Amino acid sequence: MFENLSERLSGVFDRLTKQGALSDEDVKTALREVRVALLEADVSLPVARDFIKTVQEKATGQAVTKSVTPGQQVVKIVHDALVDVLRGEGDPGKLKIDNPPAPILMVGLQGSGKTTTTAKLAKRMKEKDGKRVLMASLDTNRPAAMEQLAILGAQIGVDTLPIVKGENPVQIARRAKTQASLGGYDVYMLDTAGRLHIDAELIQQAADVRDVANPRETLLVVDGLTGQDAVNVATEFDDKIGVTGVVLTRMDGDGRGGAALSMRAVTGKPIRFVGIGEKMDAIETFEPERVAGRILGMGDIVSLVEKAQETIEAEQAEKMMKRMMKGQFNMNDLRMQLEQMIQMGGMQGMMGMMPGMGKMAKQVEEAGFDDKILKQQIALIQSMTKKERANPQILQASRKKRIAKGAGMEVSDLNKLMKMHRQMGDMMKKMGRMGKGGLLKQAMK
Ligand code: GDP
Numbered sequence: 001m002f003e004n005l006s007e008r009l010s011g012v013f014d015r016l017t018k019q020g021a022l023s024d025e026d027v028k029t030a031l032r033e034v035r036v037a038l039l040e041a042d043v044s045l046p047v048a049r050d051f052i053k054t055v056q057e058k059a060t061g062q063a064v065t066k067s068v069t070p071g072q073q074v075v076k077i078v079h080d081a082l083v084d085v086l087r088g089e090g091d092p093g094k095l096k097i098d099n100p101p102a103p104i105l106m107v108g109l110q111g112s113g114k115t116t117t118t119a120k121l122a123k124r125m126k127e128k129d130g131k132r133v134l135m136a137s138l139d140t141n142r143p144a145a146m147e148q149l150a151i152l153g154a155q156i157g158v159d160t161l162p163i164v165k166g167e168n169p170v171q172i173a174r175r176a177k178t179q180a181s182l183g184g185y186d187v188y189m190l191d192t193a194g195r196l197h198i199d200a201e202l203i204q205q206a207a208d209v210r211d212v213a214n215p216r217e218t219l220l221v222v223d224g225l226t227g228q229d230a231v232n233v234a235t236e237f238d239d240k241i242g243v244t245g246v247v248l249t250r251m252d253g254d255g256r257g258g259a260a261l262s263m264r265a266v267t268g269k270p271i272r273f274v275g276i277g278e279k280m281d282a283i284e285t286f287e288p289e290r291v292a293g294r295i296l297g298m299g300d301i302v303s304l305v306e307k308a309q310e311t312i313e314a315e316q317a318e319k320m321m322k323r324m325m326k327g328q329f330n331m332n333d334l335r336m337q338l339e340q341m342i343q344m345g346g347m348q349g350m351m352g353m354m355p356g357m358g359k360m361a362k363q364v365e366e367a368g369f370d371d372k373i374l375k376q377q378i379a380l381i382q383s384m385t386k387k388e389r390a391n392p393q394i395l396q397a398s399r400k401k402r403i404a405k406g407a408g409m410e411v412s413d414l415n416k417l418m419k420m421h422r423q424m425g426d427m428m429k430k431m432g433r434m435g436k437g438g439l440l441k442q443a444m445k
Contacts, residue, residue: 027059030074034296041295042258044228047265055081079292085261086288088270092245093285095121095272096216097131101180102187103213107206107237108221110194113249113275115145117221118191119152120275120283121247126158131186136161136176138169138209139193149191156280159185169193173209190215198233203240210241217244219272222259224248230259234267249275251291252282260291281398289386329425331389334417335381337424338374377417379407392421 031052038048059077096102104121108114118135125131135153137160139145146163153160161176173190180188190213195202210218220243222230230248237243246267248260251274260271271286324333381389383406388395395403395418397411404411 024060027056027074031056031059031078034074034078037296038258038261040258042228042262043295044231044262044266047262050265051081051085051261075296079296082261082292082295083288086264086271086286086291088245088264088272090270091285092270092272095125096244097125097129097187099216100184100186101134101177102217103177103180103215104187104189105206105210105213105215105218106189106191106221107218107241107243108194109198109223109233110142110196112194112221112223113247114194114221115148115152115191116278117219117247117249117273117275117283118149118189119156119158120280121219121273122153122158122187122189123156123280124283125187126156132184133158134161134176134180134183134185134188135159135191136172136188137163137191138172138205139191140167140169140172141193145191145193152280159183161188169205170208170212173212177213198236203236206237206241218242219245219247220269221247221249222263224251224259224274225253226259228259228262231262231266234263234269238267238269243269245270245272247271247273247275247283248286252276258295260286261295285387287385287387324425324428327425327429329421329428331381331384331392331421334421334424335378335389338378338381376407376409376413377420380404380409380414380417383407392418 034055035048035052038051039045043051055078058081059074062073062077095104097104106114106118115137122133122135125133135149135158137146137149143163150160150163161172161179164172164175167175169192176188176190179185190209192206192209193202218241220234220237222233224230226233234243234246246263246269248263248271263269264271271291273283274286274291276282276284323329380403383403384392384395388399388403395414400411400414404414407414
């Protein structure tokens, strides 16, 4: 449906093959296309305009990295600027849930995914943070919504406050608070009523509940597919109730994430989580890089420029070695190693150079290991999110499937890569322990 920005730009930049600094004209031509892409991704006009202005100032006169075209360079600059706008302060995934029982207020329009998100977050806090969570539905107008939360609670093994007919939302909130204190819960979540549109009564109700509960977090759930509307909703809720963060749902759909950018730019509120499906695990901490990539629809170019700029400097290498010797060898390190291996004449060439590894080089040769495999492995690592690269231990079945698919390979290939990663990590650690005269330490001198 959308013409990819990279396709759009390639036409423009085929003509601009010269290297050197980005000229005014280059930048302007590129940004015209970027602007259209932003608008197509549902970014609001004033936000797009402001954004383009900032990027224009940043990009003009910037040196073009060798081996990429000016167009590619502009896209990288745009990408980084998007990430800058999207990134809030602090860790988006860290909810304020100390001082039990910590109240969390969930607000949003009906159908935004509020109840589903309440349950997803409860499950996450239970499993990730080991918290005891109590959920309460305050939607007295819609008994079905209360039932829905109870059903989800049973499904994920999180308690819900028993439904008492005839109570108003404030009374339910009070009961939830008492129950949470008496029952020794760490967190209680208040799933407020939704309406199809914002109205005075809805806002008043949420405000009354807020005053009783004094929430540590007030999370606004908005449908990421609704674009500009989502921004208006966010502005209204924030003005009237005050929110501490936004959860964008349906980011698994066709929406291109422009709402996220407008939302950040207009409300200044951090986006904390994104919903990526109907299942109870389908929620992720918000990652600005991914959404920026999605808005631009051109992750490939961004990583190309990154790679071109990624001249592995001595300082970086030293840092990596230090981390590796402590046993902190992650997928970024492995990728760097794989890339170096290719540069240094492939895996066998490299192993042959390392003392004590001749035997392994031979095994590698026998296993038919060649640069094609190295490249495939790099593709697998590229298909991981930043977080997955940093913590490969979080890779469970669904992530593995996604990664393998993204790289056009099988989960078994990814498992092989992970095994190699583990083995290399162990080996590095061992080498690190070889004392002052250890191989790696010597290499660092
Ligand atoms: P509420 O009225 O705001 O409480 O909305 P619900 O939680 O009942 O969600 C409405 C519908 O959206 C349900 O069918 C959910 O399964 C679905 N939904 C919620 N979050 C997501 C999401 O992140 N992705 C997708 N695809 N569907 C979602």
